[in-house]
Amino acid sequence: MRQSSGLFRLAGALFLAICQHTPVELVAQGAAPSTYDSLARTSRKAYDWLSLSSTSIGHRLTGSPQGRLAESFADSLFRTMRLDTVYTYPFQADAWSRGMVKLTLGDGAGSQHIACVALANTPLEALVDAPLVDAGNGLPEDLERIGDRAKGAALLVNIGLVAAAEGVPNLHRSEKAKLALDAGASAIIFVNQVTGGVLLTGTASIDGALIPVPAACIATEDGASIRFRLEQGVLLTARLEMRNQSERVHARNIIAELRGTDLAEEVIVVGGHLDSWDLATGATDNGLGSFSILDMARVMSEMPFKPRRTVRYVLFMGEEQGLLGSRSLVDSYRSNGELDHVRCMVNLDMSGNPQGFGVGGPEGWHKALVPMCERIKQLDSSAFAGTNSQEVWLHSDHQPFLLAGVPVIYPLSDLGKHIYGCYHSSCDDIHLVRPEAMTNNVRFVGALLYELANAETLPPHFTESGLRDRLVKAGLEGPLRIGGDWPW
Numbered sequence: 231m232r233q234s235s236g237l238f239r240l241a242g243a244l245f246l247a248i249c250q251h252t253p254v255e256l257v258a259q260g261a262a263p264s265t266y267d268s269l270a271r272t273s274r275k276a277y278d279w280l281s282l283s284s285t286s287i288g289h290r291l292t293g294s295p296q297g298r299l300a301e302s303f304a305d306s307l308f309r310t311m312r313l314d315t316v317y318t319y320p321f322q323a324d325a326w327s328r329g330m331v332k333l334t335l336g337d338g339a340g341s342q343h344i345a346c347v348a349l350a351n352t353p354l355e356a357l358v359d360a361p362l363v364d365a366g367n368g369l370p371e372d373l374e375r376i377g378d379r380a381k382g383a384a385l386l387v388n389i390g391l392v393a394a395a396e397g398v399p400n401l402h403r404s405e406k407a408k409l410a411l412d413a414g415a416s417a418i419i420f421v422n423q424v425t426g427g428v429l430l431t432g433t434a435s436i437d438g439a440l441i442p443v444p445a446a447c448i449a450t451e452d453g454a455s456i457r458f459r460l461e462q463g464v465l466l467t468a469r470l471e472m473r474n475q476s477e478r479v480h481a482r483n484i485i486a487e488l489r490g491t492d493l494a495e496e497v498i499v500v501g502g503h504l505d506s507w508d509l510a511t512g513a514t515d516n517g518l519g520s521f522s523i524l525d526m527a528r529v530m531s532e533m534p535f536k537p538r539r540t541v542r543y544v545l546f547m548g549e550e551q552g553l554l555g556s557r558s559l560v561d562s563y564r565s566n567g568e569l570d571h572v573r574c575m576v577n578l579d580m581s582g583n584p585q586g587f588g589v590g591g592p593e594g595w596h597k598a599l600v601p602m603c604e605r606i607k608q609l610d611s612s613a614f615a616g617t618n619s620q621e622v623w624l625h626s627d628h629q630p631f632l633l634a635g636v637p638v639i640y641p642l643s644d645l646g647k648h649i650y651g652c653y654h655s656s657c658d659d660i661h662l663v664r665p666e667a668m669t670n671n672v673r674f675v676g677a678l679l680y681e682l683a684n685a686e687t688l689p690p691h692f693t694e695s696g697l698r699d700r701l702v703k704a705g706l707e708g709p710l711r712i713g714g715d716w717p718w
């Protein structure tokens with residue numbers, strides 16, 4: 231019953247979207263970004279669609295019925311707009327889904343259950359009973375410190391950095407899992423650093439394949455009390471049992487295009503992942519980004535003018551399981567020559583209320599971005615600060631583009647801190663999202679798309695040596711090597 235009334239609401243939203251085109255003749259002609267902004271600033275559609283998806287579809291786990299419904303919803307919304315092309319890019323993936331998980335702590339005298347959630351891409355069936363060893367932050371130096379005690383142990387590992395020396399970079403949980411595996415661990419118990427009993431999921435695998443040992447996440451409070459006992463010299467054992475499912479599924483990136491005019495062969499990709507984890511509805515990760523992209527496409531398609539370059543809107547699936555949709559798409563671009571046409575990639579992942587943009591590209595890109603940010607600021611300096619930065623980072627859908635040499639751009643978000651505490655957890659829900667944060671996504675990322683699409687010239691891609699230097703300088707060689715993604 232709930233499902234069918236949800237489907238009615240989705241159908242209603244699609245009908246409304248078809249009926250509510252802004253008549254083109256009513257839109258004042260003028261400079262592209264300001265005309266666009268006059269329409270975007272009053273739109274709450276991104277938030278309304280996300281809200282509807284949250285109540286009618288739920289989570290958007292890749293390969294699940296809900297994930298497929300979300301793909302169809304996004305595809306249908308694109309098709310209500312005045313876009314030139316809407317298509318899907320199908321790919322296959324091994325989709326993991328959770329079954330049961332149970333963690334019991336023993337101290338020789340008794341036992342105690344600890345609340346936990348399984349990390350994704352953990353074994354389909356596992357039962358491990360092993361001594362518990364504190365591996366601190368799970369960095370190479372932590373594993374070196376515990377040495378042979380890691381072999382066969384259940385390792386307790388922080389997800390965030392705790393009491394680390396200043397400037398020490400953290401590693402992604404999947405990279406920490408790989409290090410723990412290489413050290414011989416028989417189970418990994420991650421400790422979340424968010425207070426209030428928050429449990430976090432996410433992939434434990436660097437490449438999307440199942441890892442051979444069970445890995446689960448416990449709350450920071452339980453982690454602290456376990457550590458206290460270990461420090462007191464109590465010998466603890468962890469019994470971690472889990473059953474999960476994994477099956478080969480078909481998933482689809484949902485893609486739409488607004489074809490450019492005189493520079494139509496050059497493409498600006500704006501993307502974000504539509505899929506989410508299954509513990510909540512993924513409202514911030516990444517409903518914020520993906521539903522904003524849908525409304526950007528809608529508003530841009532209503533404009534009485536077209537961008538010079540083609541704008542391609544891409545909603546990726548499979549990001550959470552290991553960037554599966556974006557890796558697959560970039561692989562296809564590499565083999566069909568399309569990569570040369572993609573001038574840059576703008577990625578929205580947990581992006582909202584942007585105050586500026588960061589860029590990872592050859593030197594010329596930052597120089598080009600600064601005046602763009604300045605012009606966007608002139609649209610509304612009280613809502614957009616026009617800040618800019620140069621940075622490269624990993625673990626979202628821009629990564630495959632970056633590693634292929636394509637310059638990447640990300641909004642510099644100004645979202646409340648409360649949002650990040652619910653990352654990948656059961657509280658990542660619509661109540662965290664302010665409609666204005668999404669409206670401002672649509673406004674200012676959309677304005678940037680016009681800047682990029684209409685620029686007289688754009689700087690080139692990375693050269694191979696330039697990319698290598700940039701990754702090394704950003705300290706990303708180590709993480710990329712651990713993940714098997716270092717291209718050299």
Ligand SMILES: [Zn+2]
Nearest residue numbers: 515516579580
């Ligand atoms: Zn995300």
